Amino acid sequence: MDAEWAALQEDGPAARACRRWADGSVELAGCARPSDVLDRVARAPDVVLGWLLAYAAGGDDLAARVVLQALLPKVVRMAAVDPRAEVDDYVAAMWCSVAAYPLVRRPTSVAANLALDALKAVHRLRHPAPDVVTSPEVVLQAADHAHGAVVGRADDVAGPSVAEVLDRARRHRLVDPATGDLLRSVYADGLSRASAARRHGLSPGAVRQRCSRAVKVLAAHAELLDAPGGGFS
Structure with missing residues (x-):
């Protein structure tokens, strides 16, 4: 995924897509490549992620890929505190969550909602029925306490352990x-x-x-x- 993301920065069609997104969004003004768009997520997560999810819902795979890239730090941390699933399980679940995200119904707390949707999907597939019901939000809090951010840089939002x-x-x-x-x-x-x-x-x-x-x-x-x-x- 790192190699794919690096290659996208020099990809012509990707650059044209970024300029197209930027034309309709103040928050993305001046963005010329996917990494530029990713950098804007931390400034206005709901607005930028919502904009990209709207394009993804219309079949724009690059928009979905940028959303996935923004959530990768969260994905890695959730996998790190889960002894029964791998990073690949969470990446796949997050990709499906991005594709199915109900933006009209849940336009706020987008990053948190995507993470919770992915977590629930992995637990349904990989985990046996627990003998103590653990709130998924508690697991997310544990993941947030690990080094890193929900989206963007490592000094962004982090929750309590x-x-x-x-x-x-x-x-x-x-x-x-x-x-x-x-x-x-x-x-x-x-x-x-x-x-x-x-x-x-x-x-x-x-x-x-x-x-x-x-x-x-x-x-x-x-x-x-x-x-x-x-x-x-």
């Missing part, structure tokens, strides 16, 4: 200490329901119920838990 989310939840009193320790065992340490049950002196069914209830509470306060630093009581 699972451990940081749980620490914030404890400090906001959204979970009690025992539940926080249980969630850490399952979502940070990666224990199965049975292993977590043995560690915490619970039944596997109790682990599932407590995790499910707690994740619903955390999901209801996602914006609070994602905010860095202040406001803790």
Whole structure:
């Protein structure tokens, strides 16, 4: 993929396509090759990705390829925290997510939505039914904590790790200490329901119920838990 991307920078038809995209978009003004377009994604992710996805929906494979290139750092990090799937699995899932993305229905948080769609697709194909249901958003937070960015440069948007989310939840009193320790065992340490049950002196069914209830509470306060630093009581 690196060789293909490098070759596209000197490709005549690719250059003409970039100029065509730039003619209709202020955010892409002056872009003359795919790497120029990629550089603009970090400035206005939803606008630029949405513009490219609209072209991709009309059969423009180069537009889809630029979107894929923008999401590659995310793809690599998701694969890095997944012991059951490879980078190729995530690349294929992301390509399909780009092709099928419902832009009219989901015009905002495009990068995050594409990543979540790809993650869910890989889990459906590669993962057995889990004995503890893990929120896909928690996996994405773990991937975001790895070095790199959602799109573009390494200093762009990065989310908190699972451990940081749980620490914030404890400090906001959204979970009690025992539940926080249980969630850490399952979502940070990666224990199965049975292993977590043995560690915490619970039944596997109790682990599932407590995790499910707690994740619903955390999901209801996602914006609070994602905010860095202040406001803790």
